Amino acid sequence: MEKSAGWLDYWVDPKTWRFRGDFEGMYRDFEDPWFCQRRNDFLERQVVLQILRDRHYQRILDVGCGLGGFTEILRKATDAEFVCGIDVSSTAIGKASAKYDGCQFKIADIRRDAIPLVAEGLYDLVMLQEVIWYILPELSDVFAKIGQSMTDEGILFIEQCFPSEQKFGKEFLQSADELISRYLMPGGFKVLMHYRQILEGEMVLLLKLEKG
Secondary structure, eight states: OOOOSSTHHHHBOTTTOOBOOOHHHHHHHOSSGGGHHHHTTSHHHHHHHHHHTTSOOSEEEEETOTTSHHHHHHHHHHTOSEEEEEESOHHHHHHHHHHOTTSEEEEOOTTTSOOOOBTTBOEEEEEEESOGGGSGGGHHHHHHHHHHHEEEEEEEEEEEEEOSSOOSOTTTOOOHHHIIIIIITTTTEEEEEEEEEEETTEEEEEEEEEEO
């Protein structure tokens, strides 16, 4: 699509609220869509880091890593031996790889592609931050794929905003509670920590889960 005035138009049609998913165009035309880099200083990201400090993680997968800023923050905060960020956009991965050489970044679509694994073993932490709305039709399959990539003691961490006036994807998901009851629990995950906070008129959900 031609360059739009706003990055929102690249992933959803603002008139019909149908999914577009032009993430490549979005990262090409905007330096920091979603204010990804700026969000790394927001309160919920600091809360995430505090929650994850209860144990040591050796291998971390950051799904939908975008420009890689928080992937690098995770690496430094956890002192993990291996940190991999994946994103569907080759432009985003190119920028992340050029800036953060302590992490590995790979182009992958979590909906369709195999999860890149490491020779040392499976992941003990998988991050899904603001990804859910973009993979709604494949949610069950994605959670199954993630579960297979995790160690038995592995942690899945989800950070997701739920708009107060939900206009997109209501046929798949209408609430945070439905995410848990319809997709995560049947997918074999058990909730360890459940935190909700209202920020700028939106409910932000933080979920820490393990394989049940």
